[in-house]
Amino acid sequence: MIRLSRRTLFAGVAAFAARPALAQQPTWDDVAEAARSLPQLHAIIIAQDGQPVLAEAIRGSGLDTPTNVKSVSKSIVALLLGAAIDRGVVPSVTSTLGEVAPRLIPDGADSRVAGLTMEDLVTLRAGLERTSGPSYGEWVSSSNWVANALSRPFVAEPGGRMLYSTGTFHVLGAALAEASGESLLTLAREWLGNPLDIEIAPWTRDPQGYYLGGNEMALSPRAMLRVGELLRQGGTWDGRQVLSRDWVEASLTPATRSPFSGLAYGYGWFLGDTPAGRLAIARGYGGQIIAAAPDPGLTIVITSDPTLPARSEGYFGDLMALIEERILPLAA
Numbered sequence: 165m166i167r168l169s170r171r172t173l174f175a176g177v178a179a180f181a182a183r184p185a186l187a188q189q190p191t192w193d194d195v196a197e198a199a200r201s202l203p204q205l206h207a208i209i210i211a212q213d214g215q216p217v218l219a220e221a222i223r224g225s226g227l228d229t230p231t232n233v234k235s236v237s238k239s240i241v242a243l244l245l246g247a248a249i250d251r252g253v254v255p256s257v258t259s260t261l262g263e264v265a266p267r268l269i270p271d272g273a274d275s276r277v278a279g280l281t282m283e284d285l286v287t288l289r290a291g292l293e294r295t296s297g298p299s300y301g302e303w304v305s306s307s308n309w310v311a312n313a314l315s316r317p318f319v320a321e322p323g324g325r326m327l328y329s330t331g332t333f334h335v336l337g338a339a340l341a342e343a344s345g346e347s348l349l350t351l352a353r354e355w356l357g358n359p360l361d362i363e364i365a366p367w368t369r370d371p372q373g374y375y376l377g378g379n380e381m382a383l384s385p386r387a388m389l390r391v392g393e394l395l396r397q398g399g400t401w402d403g404r405q406v407l408s409r410d411w412v413e414a415s416l417t418p419a420t421r422s423p424f425s426g427l428a429y430g431y432g433w434f435l436g437d438t439p440a441g442r443l444a445i446a447r448g449y450g451g452q453i454i455a456a457a458p459d460p461g462l463t464i465v466i467t468s469d470p471t472l473p474a475r476s477e478g479y480f481g482d483l484m485a486l487i488e489e490r491i492l493p494l495a496a
Contacts, residue, residue: 192218195490199466202486204451204479206231206467207385212495213461214393221385224467230365230382232470234448237367237381238333240352240391242286242432244340246399246411247355249282253344257283257414257431261335265342268335270311276322277314284322285336286431287419288329291320295331303331309370310338326420326429330378333432334370337377348375359406360394362387385465388454392463395433395444396456416444416458425476440492450474451483460495 192210196218199208206224210217221227248254254264261269262278269277276291284290293316295303306312313331320327337348344351349366357364364387368380383391390401395415399407411431418428418435427445428435434445441459446452451468466483474480 190490190494192494195486195494196220198486198490202479202482204468204472204474205483206469207465209385209389209465210491211389211393211463214397216389217494224469227385230363230384230387231452231467232448233381233383233388233446233452233467234450234470235330235379236383236388236446236448236452236454237376238330238378239432239446239454240356240381241333241337241340241348241377242415243391243394243407244348244351244355245282245286245336246407246415246431247351248340248343250408250411251355254282254340257281257286261285261339265339267342268310268314268338270308270315273314274318276318280322282336282339283419283431285332285339287429288326288332289320289323289420290329290332290335291318291322291324291327292316292329292332293319294327294329295334296329300330307371309334309376310372310374326422328422328424330376333378334374334376338374340377341374347373348377352381356391356394356406359404360387360390360401362390385467388465388467389463391446392454392456392465395454396458396461396463398458416442425480438488438492440495443487443492447480451479453483455487457492457495460492462492462495464491 199205200222205222207221207227209219219227258281261280280290295313303312313335341348352364365382368376394401394406398409399405399412415431415433417430420429422429434447436443440457444456446454450470450472451474453466455464
């Protein structure tokens, strides 16, 4: 894992850190005040050992209304892969696309496509040309999103470097649907929504009817908190083992590293080391965050304006400074 630091990761945090330092140990009121000073931030919830210590809707639609969590959806799909493996729907993380969902492989695809493992997909190391960034619009305008993603050229070896691509997670979501015979929405509701007692509404589907894996899910901030608590508690919720502890531990083990933020990446979650211990982060465009710090017992949820960017050197850096410099010290 790597250490979150202003110097190596978040250049934009310097502006935030330049604000007058607190003379004494910060309080939760100080955290709330700092959150209010960030104009993109909509809502924040912080729980320590499962008990909310701060819950405030500063802007936006409130704490109980579903909001577009953007690429936090990827972390949700990663949890669903773990649930599928727990249930034997997918044999293992090393199962290949050719074994799990051969019907998804388009005619004429590179022979390496069939050999892509679930681990290659969930760690964003498929090696295929990205569909995110400048290519996203062209990808979602295609007539078959899965075939489009799998027909792209290989720009890296499978299992090699991280290539952030929503298309890769869309293939993973479609593979889970094929393997189970159920839609990704049904799986999300049955394997996460029901045990956590949270609402998961329908979201975007592709031309073939597969729910978009990796973007556009809608969850309320309070529902996001329960997802974070599930991860923090090793896959348990309300005394029930919803996900295996082994899957959660594997999710929090670095497999690769983001070339953009420098953060390590496990099974669908960004990872970092802090003085307070491990930190797992689900990150969505605009500044949507679920962060779980198992050792100090903290879960943090932040929603933000989904129409504005949140780059590592900008607003996302500000959010990480808020977490690292103001929130985590209170858990020490």
